[in-house]
Amino acid sequence: MSVNTALIRYIVPRAKLGGAIGINALVVAMAATVGPTLAGGHFIRRHLAVAVCHQSAPWPRGHSVGNAQSTG
Numbered sequence: 001m002s003v004n005t006a007l008i009r010y011i012v013p014r015a016k017l018g019g020a021i022g023i024n025a026l027v028v029a030m031a032a033t034v035g036p037t038l039a040g041g042h043f044i045r046r047h048l049a050v051a052v053c054h055q056s057a058p059w060p061r062g063h064s065v066g067n068a069q070s071t072g
Contacts, residue, residue: 004028 012020
């Protein structure tokens with residue numbers, strides 16, 4: 001955000017500098033708020049797709065770790 005403020009200081013006229021910095025702060029705050037929410041939604045959607053895929057996979061029967069069968 002400090003780099004953006006420095007750029008705004010050089011781009012915007014001195015009379016409108018306060019408003020431009022305020023808009024910049026608003027955009028940064030909104031991105032910091034909305035970004036994790038969108039990323040969490042994307043993660044949940046991808047995780048559920050993988051979970052459903054694994055749940056419906058035809059796993060071999062009788063070959064689990066706790067199901068040791070004697071051969072003799």
